[in-house]
Amino acid sequence: MPTAADPSTAPAPTLDTPTPIAVAYGDGIGPEITEAVLRILDAADAPLQYDVVHIGKAAYERGITSGIPEDAWTTIRNNKVLLKGPITTPQGGGYKSLNVTLRKALSLFANVRQAKAYAPFVDSNHPDMNVVVIRENEEDLYAGIEHQQTREVAQILKLITRPGSERIIRYAFEYARAYGREKVTCMTKDNIMKHTDGLFHEVFDEVAAEYPDIESDQLIIDIGAARVAAQPEQFDVIVTLNLYGDILSDITAQIAGSVGLAGSANIGTDVAMFEAVHGSAPDIAGRGIANPSGLLVGATQMLVHLGAADVAQTIKNAWLKTLEDGIHTADIYQAETSHREVGTEAFTDAVIARLGAEPDTLKPVRYRSGGIHVEPAPTPAQEKVLRGVDVFIDWDDDGRDPDVIGHGLEEAAATVNWGLKMITNRGVKVYPDGLPETFWTDHWRCRFLPADAEAIDFARILDLLGALHNAGWDVIKTEHLYTFDGRRAYSLGQGE
Numbered sequence: 001m002p003t004a005a006d007p008s009t010a011p012a013p014t015l016d017t018p019t020p021i022a023v024a025y026g027d028g029i030g031p032e033i034t035e036a037v038l039r040i041l042d043a044a045d046a047p048l049q050y051d052v053v054h055i056g057k058a059a060y061e062r063g064i065t066s067g068i069p070e071d072a073w074t075t076i077r078n079n080k081v082l083l084k085g086p087i088t089t090p091q092g093g094g095y096k097s098l099n100v101t102l103r104k105a106l107s108l109f110a111n112v113r114q115a116k117a118y119a120p121f122v123d124s125n126h127p128d129m130n131v132v133v134i135r136e137n138e139e140d141l142y143a144g145i146e147h148q149q150t151r152e153v154a155q156i157l158k159l160i161t162r163p164g165s166e167r168i169i170r171y172a173f174e175y176a177r178a179y180g181r182e183k184v185t186c187m188t189k190d191n192i193m194k195h196t197d198g199l200f201h202e203v204f205d206e207v208a209a210e211y212p213d214i215e216s217d218q219l220i221i222d223i224g225a226a227r228v229a230a231q232p233e234q235f236d237v238i239v240t241l242n243l244y245g246d247i248l249s250d251i252t253a254q255i256a257g258s259v260g261l262a263g264s265a266n267i268g269t270d271v272a273m274f275e276a277v278h279g280s281a282p283d284i285a286g287r288g289i290a291n292p293s294g295l296l297v298g299a300t301q302m303l304v305h306l307g308a309a310d311v312a313q314t315i316k317n318a319w320l321k322t323l324e325d326g327i328h329t330a331d332i333y334q335a336e337t338s339h340r341e342v343g344t345e346a347f348t349d350a351v352i353a354r355l356g357a358e359p360d361t362l363k364p365v366r367y368r369s370g371g372i373h374v375e376p377a378p379t380p381a382q383e384k385v386l387r388g389v390d391v392f393i394d395w396d397d398d399g400r401d402p403d404v405i406g407h408g409l410e411e412a413a414a415t416v417n418w419g420l421k422m423i424t425n426r427g428v429k430v431y432p433d434g435l436p437e438t439f440w441t442d443h444w445r446c447r448f449l450p451a452d453a454e455a456i457d458f459a460r461i462l463d464l465l466g467a468l469h470n471a472g473w474d475v476i477k478t479e480h481l482y483t484f485d486g487r488r489a490y491s492l493g494q495g496e
Contacts, residue, residue, distance in 0.1 A: 018049040019306055022076045026085025027057040028280025029290035034085040036292035036348040037299050043352040044318075046303060046311045051075050056087040060095050067098040077106070082273040083302055085295060086280035099266075102273055103137055108266035109164065110171050111135040111245065112301065113277060115232070115252035115262060118362065121323045122332050124257035128233035131252050134175060135245020136168040137266065142242045149476045150394040153443035160196040160241065165203040166376040171267065172239035173211045174372045178304055180365075183215040183236040184208070187224040187244055195491060200241055224248075229255060253277060260291050260331050263298030265305070267372075274302040288343040291329040293319065296351070309367035316365045318354040322347070324362050325354075382484040388421070388449040389461050390490070391468065392477040396442040406431035409446055412471035416463040421447040424493040447481070447493070 023038070025031040041048060053072035060067050067087065068076075076082050087098050102108065112134050119127030145157040172184050186204040190197035201218060208216035219227070221244045228235060229251050238248060253259050262277040276294030284290055296319060303312035323332075326339025327350045333341045342350065358364040398404040402423055410420045423431035424445045428438050448464055450456050461478070468475055482489045 018047045019081070020049040020051055020079045021081040021083055021302070022053050022072075022079045023050045024053050024055045024072075024082065024084045024087075026280060027088035028086060028282040028285040030056075030085030030087070030280055032285070032288065032290050032344050033276070033292035033295050034083075036344050037083070037295045039348055040292075040296060040315060040351050041299060044311050044315050044355055046315075047308055051079055053082075055084075056098060057090070060090050066096050066101045068101065076102075077271065080271050081302060081306065082271070083295075083299060084273055084275045086276060086278060088280045088282060103266055106268050106271040106273075107138065108268040108271065108273060109137050110168055110265075110267040111137045111249070112175065112265040112267065113249045113253070113262065114297070115249075115256035116258065117256055118258060118261065118320075118323055121326065121337050121362070122258050122261065122328075123334055123337075126232050126255055126257070129252075129256055131228070131232050131235045131256075132175070132179075132181070132237045133245055133249045133252055134168065134172045134237060134239045135249060136164060136240070136242050138242070139164045140242035142246075147477075149392065150442045151396070152441045158193070158196050160199050162199060162203060162379050163376050165200045166207060167374060169200075169204050169207045169239055170374045170376060171372065172237055173207060173214055174374055176214050176237050177211070178309070178368045178370075178372050180367065181214075181236050183217070184211075185224070185235055185238050186216070186218040187221045187238060187240040187248070188218070189221050189244075191220055195489065197241065204239070225251060228252060232256075258332070259294075261293045261297065263294055263296070263301055265298065265301045267305070272302070272305055274298040274305075288345060289330050290344050291331050292344060292348060293329075304367050305371060307369065307371035309369040309371075313365055313367045314355055315351075317358045318351050318356070320359040320362045320364065321354045321357045322350045324359045325350070383486070385455050385483045385486075386457065386461075386480055387455060387483055388447065388481040389464065390479040390481060391446045391448060391465070391475055392479075393444045393446055393468075394442055394474040394476045395444055400440040400442070402431040402434050402440070405444060405446075408471070409468065409473065412467050412473065413448055413464060414451070416460075416467045417451045418448045418460075418464045418467075419451045421449050422493055423447070427494050429493045443476075445493070449481075 025034045053075050055068045055072050059069050089095055089097055112132065114132045115129065117124035117127050117129040139159050139161060141156055141158050143159050146154060148154040176184050186201060188197035188201045190201045204218065225248060228248060232252060232255060240248060253262060260278050264275050264277045266273045275298050278294050300312040300316045326337060327342055327347060328338045329347050330341055395405050406423055413420055422429050425440045430438055450460060465475055
C-alpha cells in the first residue's frame with residue numbers, strides 16, 4: 001500500500017529530477033510570505049517545481065463555497081504535495097473552512113505541529129520548550145456522528161479504529177527518527193474509556209516495541225495536559241487522538257511564545273499539505289513587514305517529507321542563524337536581544353545569505369534522509385461471537401422508577417427466553433439495586449443476555465426487539481455485545 005508520508009507515486013527528489021508541488025499563495029500576507037519562502041527554496045537549490053493553484057478568497061468570491069476550484073483539486077491531487085499560504089475564509093454566507101475541506105476530502109490523517117522556544121533570541125516563558133504534537137485528524141468525536149435520541153438526551157459516537165490508530169502512532173515514531181528526536185509520549189483517557197482510548201493505548205504499546213531506539217511512555221490526558229502547560233520541556237513528541245490533540249496543540253502554541261514561527265503539516269496516505277500555523281493577517285498585508293518564518297518552517301517539514309532532508313537542514317540552520325544574529329521582523333523584535341528590525345524582504349535576504357551556516361547558541365538541526373514511511377500491518381483475524389445486546393429505551397412514565405421499567409422489561413423479555421442483566425441511566429446502574437440518589441433521565445440502557453445460551457445469532461435479537469415493541473416499549477437504539485477471541489468487547493456499567 002502507499003506510504004503515509006512519502007507518496008508511492010513520488011520518487012525521492014534529486015537535483016536532476018525536481019518534484020512538482022502545488023503552491024497556493026493564499027490571502028492577506030500570504031503572497032508576500034509565500035514569495036519569500038520560494039526565494040529561499042530556490043536559493044538553497046531545493047529540488048522542486050512549482051505549480052501555482054488559486055484557492056481561497058478569490059474562489060470564495062466566485063461562489064465556490066469550498067474555496068477550491070476544480071482545476072486546483074486536480075493539481076493538488078496530481079502533485080501530492082501542497083505548500084499553502086494562509087487563507088481568509090469569508091464570514092457568513094455558508095462558506096466552508098478550506099483546511100477542513102482539504103483534510104477530510106484528501107484523508108490527511110496526521111496533523112503535525114511543533115511548538116518551540118527560541119530563547120534568548122525570541123522571548124519565551126519556557127526557554128527549553130521544543131514539543132511536537134502529532135494529532136490524529138479523522139476519527140474520534142470529530143467524525144461528527146451525533147443524534148438526539150430522547151427529549152433530554154443527545155449522543156455522539158466516538159470512533160477509534162485499529163488501522164487509524166496504528167497509522168498515526170507509527171507516523172509519530174517515524175517522525176521522531178527522521179527529526180532526531182528521542183521520546184514519544186502517548187496521551188489518552190483509557191482509565192475511563194477502556195475500549196476506545198484503550199485500543200489506542202494498546203496499539204501504541206505494540207508499535208513502540210518495534211522502535212527500541214526511541215523512548216516511549218503514556219500519560220492520562222488530564223495530568224498530561226497539565227504537565228504540558230506547566231513543564232513543556234519534559235516532552236519531545238506527543239501522539240494522541242483528535243480531540244485531545246486539538247486542545248494540546250492550542251496549549252503548546254499559547255505557551256511557546258512564538259506562534260508566528262510555527263509551521264504545520266497535514267499528512268495523508270497520498271497527499272500532504274504544509275503551511276504556517278498563523279492566519280492571513282489582512283491588517284498588515286502589503287506593508288512588507290510580515291514574518292515568513294512560519295511558512296518557511298512548514299516548507300522544511302515538506303522537504304523532509306519528500307526525502308530532501310539535506311536541503312531542509314541547510315535552510316532551517318540558516319534560519320536559526322538569522323534569529324541568533326538578531327535580525328528580526330517587527331513581531332519578534334525586542335530591544336534587549338534583537339540587533340536589527342527588518343521587513344519581509346530583508347529578512348529573506350538574511351536567511352539566504354546564511355545558507356550553509358549553522359547557529360552557535362541555538363542547537364543546529366539534524367534530519368535523517370529518506371523521508372517518513374508508514375505502512376500499517378493488516379489487522380489480525382479474530383473470532384467474533386455475539387453474546388447479547390444493549391437496548392436503549394425512551395421512557396418517562398411512573399416517576400421514572402427503575403423498578404417499574406425493570407420489571408416490565410423482564411416480563412416482556414422472558415417470553416422469548418431473554419434475561420435482563422441490568423439497566424443504566426447515563427452509564428450508572430439503576431436496576432437492579434440502584435441508589436435513590438442517582439439522577440434519572442428519560443434515556444435507559446438495558447442490557448439483555450439470552451437465558452438459554454452463551455452465543456446467539458441476530459435472529460434472537462430480532463425476537464427480543466419484537467417482544468419489547470409488542471409490549472409497548474420505545475426502542476431507540478441497540479448495540480450488540482461481542483467477544484473477540486473470548487475477550488469482552490463492551491464496557492461494564494458503573495456499579496455493575
